[in-house]
Amino acid sequence: xxxxxxxxxxxxxxxxxxxxxxxxxxxxxxxxxxxxxxxxxxxxxxxxxxxxxxxxxxxxxxxxxxxxxxxxxxxxxxxxxxxxxxxxxxxxxxxxxxxxxxxxxxxxxxxxxxxxxxxxxxxxxxxxxxxxxxxxxxxxxxxxxxxxxxxxxxxxxxxxxxxxxxxxxxxxxx
Numbered sequence: 001x002x003x004x005x006x007x008x009x010x011x012x013x014x015x016x017x018x019x020x021x022x023x024x025x026x027x028x029x030x031x032x033x034x035x036x037x038x039x040x041x042x043x044x045x046x047x048x049x050x051x052x053x054x055x056x057x058x059x060x061x062x063x064x065x066x067x068x069x070x071x072x073x074x075x076x077x078x079x080x081x082x083x084x085x086x087x088x089x090x091x092x093x094x095x096x097x098x099x100x101x102x103x104x105x106x107x108x109x110x111x112x113x114x115x116x117x118x119x120x121x122x123x124x125x126x127x128x129x130x131x132x133x134x135x136x137x138x139x140x141x142x143x144x145x146x147x148x149x150x151x152x153x154x155x156x157x158x159x160x161x162x163x164x165x166x167x168x169x170x171x172x173x174x
Contacts, residue, residue, distance in 0.1 A: 012087075
């Protein structure tokens with residue numbers, strides 16, 4: 001996917017991401033930094049693109065304190081995480097990545113109570129088998145989950161970044 005195509009996705013339009021800096025990196029790639037329209041203090045996004053504007057890597061950082069843990073989970077954090085994965089994953093891998101997206105969408109804390117008037121979220125997330133190891137990482141209980149597809153690799157891990165506990169979701173083209 002090109003950077004131009006990525007900017008046309010729901011990830012950018014719904015969350016109102018704007019570019020707030022660039023820097024060259026090894027291998028001739030450009031690293032682009034983004035901030036969303038809301039909750040800027042809790043969210044950071046980086047993309048690495050090549051000279052032909054192809055996206056090679058996307059990284060989303062979410063503050064642990066903001067997304068929650070075993071007791072309560074922020075619906076905004078889940079929505080952003082699933083949207084990020086769906087947008088950045090190459091087309092050839094999207095069907096397989098749907099299980100990751102659905103697992104995140106369906107995570108609930110033990111004290112969360114969901115009342116829905118309408119079905120929400122991706123319609124293909126209803127009967128999907130969740131990935132327990134991924135749930136444990138998202139809840140902050142385990143450290144890392146990784147899944148490799150044909151053209152990409154998704155890593156979801158709990159890290160310390162800029163002095164804060166954060167959930168890091170990275171998608172690398174391979």
